[in-house]
Amino acid sequence: MAKILAVDDSASMRGMVAFTLRGAGHEVSEAENGQLALDAARGGSFDLVLADVNMPVMDGISMVRELRAMPAYKGVPILMLTTESHTDKKMEGKAAGATGWLVKPFDPEQLLATVKRVLG
Amino acid sequence: MGKAAQRKGGDGARVIVLPADFRLGAVAGVKADLVEALEAAGAQLDGGAVERVDTAALQLLLAYRREAAARDLSPAWRGVSEVMRDAAGVLGLARDLELPANMPA
């Protein structure tokens, strides 16, 4: 199916996302923070990036900004996994170039529905 | 991201083969080919191998087709994949792209 990069400093959240997506047949790579995600992105190509907002080393917003500066990641969907229900984080992410967001908490079904939505 | 493959058709006409992944990352390269083709009195477009396509790609073809029409060049499709045909339909661009009614991909 699709190649997806899951970025979250929380092993449980990352594990849940990866497990769910793998179960749906996707090929998932994992990264613990924005910096490692950029390394992974440079070393491979992904159809979708799912990223937490708050992470040590490099947060999700900066990561999106850097990814979008890479020609290969123009137009590649990037979804922010965010708990903020208010709009500022979403808008900050959007301004940095994120495609959309998935509001935590989400269950595996919601995750798959959103991924399906964005991958078409 | 590279340029679309070009070859001469059997009838000697210039043919632009559209890439399998014809999306945002590929449009700049294809645009360069299309601009060149316009200068060379047009080309045939082969979209038979297109597997993935997005709005940017169809918008590019639309701009090409519109300028070609302004130069009185007739549309010449050598192939259109189902994916392209479907996408053009969703965006309401099938007529303006002058896609052939039915053509084997």
Added chain:
Amino acid sequence: MSKAGLAQFQQVFIEESLEGLDTMESSLLALDNGGDGELVHTIFRAAHSIKGGAATFGFPEISSFTHEAESLLDEVRSGKRAIDGGIIELLLRTVDCLRGMFARAQGGEPLNDAVAAGLRGELAAAMGRGAAAGGAQERREVDQADAWTVRFRPHPGMLAGGNDPLRLIRELGALGEIAVTPIFDRLPATLAALEPTECHLGWTIALKGPARRADIAAVFDWVEDECDLAIEAQHVVAPAAAAAPAPAAVADAGAARAQREASAESSSVRVSIDKIDGLINLVGELVITQSMLDTFREGEIDAARMAVLEQGLAQLARHTRELQESVMGIRMLPIASVFNRFPRMVRDISQKLGKQVKLEMIGEHTELDKTVLEKIGDPMVHLVRNAIDHGLETPDKRRAAGKPDVGTLTLQAAHRGGSIVVEVSDDGAGLNREAIVAKAVQRGLIASGEGLSDDAVAELIFQPGFSTAAVTTDLSGRGVGMDVVRRNVADLGGSVTIRSTPGQGSVFTITLPLTLAIIDGLTAAVGEERYIVPLVSIVESVQLKAEAVRSVAGGGELFRFRGEYLPVIRLHDVFGCSGAVQAIDQGLMVVVEGDGTRVGLFVDGLIGQQQAVVKSLEANYRRVQGISGATILADGSVALIVDIVGLVRLQGRRKAA
């Protein structure tokens, strides 16, 4: 799959949340000591992760509780609120409360309690609003029609952000029948003028089918500010009864609890990817070596092939050893998890006692076996309490002694040889020789202090029932003495010693084995039997002349070693081995140290050094005094591992008897 899928990450979530709470705590304490603003972000991030994860993994109580703390932190983070001692105190209690909630989560108990409820109120009050406030439902626009017209004009940059109008219009098509008309007015007249990665098109979409405005708006929720959008109802139907928001899924409480119980059963270790990659590499090497060795199944083995075979076997030995080290390494965790509980504790205790203490921690990344790590906490807690309570002086006493008001307590961990050394040191008054001697005499431990070396006096504090505190404080005086510390450490195969300089402070040194599962030892022959003597406890082995050992009254034997008289323990006597060497000059005296005491173990001889994989004797047989376990030797026979500390104690009891 979703429930089972979720359950396997619950335990991981709880563990990382506990780590997150440790981080919050240490950062709060650092902040309290004037740390920089970056700490606030660290604290916020930890709270934020806990909140988000808790909701995802089925702990809504923890999520909503953490939300209160997070809101407060958010105000601090954004500069709307200055952080002060009061807030730090409140957040520290929040950390404690969350620890409790996670503990209950693991036990499958109800998560909320009175403390949580009270704290929630306090957090809300700190935010300047009542706990009941907030959460007002957004009023939803309920608007329904059978036909809609949607005018959609993406801004040029929308494509680069990953939102493709093709996808959005397709989604709209899922709501009903659509007729799409493109708008070309912004498309450049020439191809050359087209910026191909920007969107120059717009669309008018006629949607036929009963749909709510909200459903249509939801399609465009990610691109609200990246396009001009107009949604117009074409054929309005009578508004339905206010459509209530979908009720939140009510989790099956019983099932959730069962999941939690299942996931709490086994403890787990988090292993870095590097360690796992290392293992995978080694296994790969092993497989290669094995297939190389496999070629020797067939054909004659001549000298040339023999050389290759030997090389292969040597490789196999090396890989096996490396694999063993790597696998053991998986159990190794940094001591930071133990150290991290001290800043808070030191702060609380020193405040209570009116002392000023600066805590320094060195070598937090030193790795220990997980089992050792779990058990070293309590002895260290005692040493730390002891150091603040008895070691460090009050500011005025320190000033009088010409020392700075603030005392320093240092925790230090390091690898030293095959051991881990953990030191708890303070720059306090040091041991009070007179007080210790007086107490020991009073307790009947000694007749008088005369002739006792300072070291011997220091050793007295490790005697059962010893306490020097004139007033038993509620901190150190919990019925746990230094003897228990020493016993706990000895149970881990380690030892505790003390060095103290009057007026300058004390250093407690805990020496621990790297792992409990494997020990390095010397194999000793005693008659027909083989015993493993742990290398860490061996000081030296010496061959003695017969006259070097003297019998003393009561049946004991002593020999002189570096100016000290050490008792002799004849292993063949202790363990009843037959056919063992009896004459001192024909055997070997292995000087060992355990529990701070040196003794000589008399054996027939030493056979060699080896790593022994420890098998529990208790699990397979029963506990035997003086034996800590058993191991299988290369020839398949069983050797017993000598428990030096146990033997020393046994010897002590004999002497006393």
